Amino acid sequence: MQKNNSIDKTTFTVVDVETTGLSARYERIIEIALVRVENLKIVEKFSSLINPQRPIPSFISMLTGITNSDVKNAPMFHQVFPKISEQLEDSVLCGHNLQFDLSFLRNEVQILGNDFNPSHTLCTLKLARKLFPNLKSRSLGPLAYHLNIKAKNSHRALGDAETTAKVLIKLIKQLKDKENIQTIEELLSYQTGVKTFQSLNIKPELQNDFYNLPNAPGIYYFLNSRNEIIYIGKAKSLRERVKSYFSPGADSRVRKIIRQAKRLHHIITNSELTALLAEAESIKVKNPKHNKMLKGYGNKYFIKVLKNNSAPFLDITNKFDLDGCDYFGLYHSKRDAQKIVEFINKTFAIRECDDKEFLKSRPCFLYDIQRCTAPCLGIDINVSKHKAELEEVYRFLNGENQNAMNRLLNKMKYFSSQQMYEKAAEIKHLIDFLLEEIHKSSLLSEPINSAKVLIEILSPSGNDYLILFEGKVFIKGYLYDNKNKFEEILDDFYSGTINNDALPSQEDLEKLKIVLQWLIKNRNRVKVYYLKDYSGKQELFAKLNNNDASDLIVDNTRTDPIYDFNI
Incomplete structure (x- = not known):
């Protein structure tokens, strides 16, 4: 679509979705409708119920009239997506408060392993805010009433999409008359406030x-x-x-x-x-002069399990080393790491004392309140119990131990049932925090110092491949990887010639922080492969590419891309 096309020759597709809730990150689409507009006239309509693969909350059913039985035999999103793509082809995607509908569409398409980024979008709510700044309400119903449009079947996708299409047509006609807007470029610029x-x-x-x-x-x-x-x-x-x-x-x-x-x-x-x-x-x-952020390396903290001790315990450090200890994280602030360690110490009966106290070989008050197994006594049963508790800590940090979370959930429900809502909210915040932070370490299912994994990032424009190796990060085809270290680390690993003495650099740890933060928000687009599970590089590549490793094998005869970005 040419941006200098006249509005009359532009095709618009109006979308509306009904959903199981308000959060695109956690909820799903239950109905979608598309209304196509050409020559400022409605020419085609499409709608479909969608099976969200989860129950529809009762208040949503009351609002929309869509029940679980209605969607039980409805198609799933991936089955209607080809039709949606066909309808949107070579048109401007429109909606009222379009960002809401767009966020759900993007999430659904991401679940399929793709991206959804329409070339041009138009929101009738944004247009209405500029055209009618004094209108008390610019939600779809009041706006339609203001424009003498009769809204039908509100809170159903097709009814709302058709009303929005009629609103769009009237708004465009007013903009042509009042603002002399004639091209799609001018219309898109008016919406965003971007001048020509x-x-x-x-x-x-x-x-x-x-x-x-x-x-x-x-x-x-x-x-x-x-x-x-x-x-x-x-x-x-x-x-x-x-x-x-x-x-x-x-x-x-x-x-x-x-x-x-x-x-x-x-x-x-x-x-x-x-x-x-x-x-x-x-x-x-x-070092561009107008960039203020990312010029330095920020704080990074780890939870360190001091395994070089007869009774390992937890510590917090901002140093990473290959010293035989295990490192989990990484965390942006020391306080975040402390909150997790405090929770672990209150939940699991592991040692908390320093070496000086431990060497006294007598139990402290934590043993009396069952917060420690007293491995300091040196008795086999106490040492074995401590080892078992430490294994549970590892499972928790790897995202496998749900017992601790279940206890918090039960406590939150109890406070809520007793109408102690502030305490319930505190527990809820703690649960959310723990889930987000533990997700980082659970991605690898092992400490960072031990992790040797290849991560595949699914993307429509071409998959990305990263290797996390004992805290170091290697990226296939990376802008700054002139020596092809991605291939080199794989060759060294499978040939047994790895140099285990090299510590991660500050740049490695910075990359690790960015990678883990992104991965927890995009887990449905990530596949993790443990290098130890494959006998060699070819077997690994065959697994990645369904027995076709040609995409990953580097073609050394190919000319490197020439960037005008002078590295």
């Missing part, structure tokens, strides 16, 4: 660079007239992210970047994760 390049006095080279941005993940960087990089950023969608820089509502720092920038270059990555990693390292390498 002419009105912003943007340099022609910068305009052309912007129009060449793809709707793909990657990093972008602005250069001044001396060809110096002045700012580096990353994006899940390069075009959508950079578009915000040309908004009149942009802050003074962004406006300063645009005034100084003459060119805009970009590098496409396979996934958002490799864009995040490339951005963080590029900022440290190039």
Whole structure:
């Protein structure tokens, strides 16, 4: 679709979804409707119930009239997605409060292992806010009433989508008359507050660079007239992210970047994760003057299990070493690590004392209140009990021990039943915190110092492959991997020539922090392979590519890509 197309020749597809709840991250779609608009007339309608593979809450059934029995035999999302893709092809995706519908569509498509990033989107709520700033309510019902549109079958997908389509048509007609908006580019600019390049006095080279941005993940960087990089950023969608820089509502720092920038270059990555990693390292390498964040290495903390002790116990450290101890994490703050250690010490009967106290060989008050098994006594049964408790701690840190969480859940339910809501909320916050933090270590199912895994990131534009090896990070085809260390570490591992003395660098730990943070939010797009489970590289690659390793084997005869980003 050309952005200078007249509005009359543009196809719009209006979407509306009904869902099991409000959070796209945790809830699912139960009904979807699409209404196609051409020449400012409704020409086609599509709707379908969808089996969400979970119960529909009663209040949702009361609101929409959709019950569990209605969706029991309905198609699942992956079965209707081809039809949805066909309807959206070469059109502008529209909706009322579109971000809500879009977030659910993105989540459903991510579950299928793909990305959903429409090239152009239009929200009737945003248009209404600009056209009718004094209207008391701009939700769909009141807005339709204001425009003399009769809304039918509210809170059902097709009824709301059809009403939204009629609202869209009337809004566009008003914008054509009142604002002289004639092209789709002008309409999209009006919605976002982005002015045309002419009105912003943007340099022609910068305009052309912007129009060449793809709707793909990657990093972008602005250069001044001396060809110096002045700012580096990353994006899940390069075009959508950079578009915000040309908004009149942009802050003074962004406006300063645009005034100084003459060119805009970009590098496409396979996934958002490799864009995040490339951005963080590029900022440290190039030191652009307008970047304030990511120029240094932030705090990183680990929970350390002191295994070199006769009765191992937990400690918190910001140092990582291959000293025979086990390291879990990593955590952004010392307080986060302390909260987890405090919870473990209160939940599992493991040693908490230092060596001086331990060597006294007499039990302390923690033994009396059953918070410790007193391994300091040196009695076999006490030592064995401590070992068993420590194994449970490992299972908890690996995300396998649900007993501790169940106890917290029961306590939360008890406080709630007693109407002690503040205490129940405190427990809820603790559960949420523990789940998020434990998810980081549970991804690897073993301590960081022992982890030797290959991680596959599923992405429509090409999968990414990372190796986490004893705290070090290696990325296939990475921007800064000129020596092809990804292949080298695999060759060394399977040939038994690994150098175990090399500690992770600050850059490795920074990458590890970024990787773990991203993985816990995108677990449905991740596959983990333990190197020890495969006899060699070829067997591993065959598993990755369904017995076809050609995509992963590096072709040394191929010319390396030439980046205008001067590393």
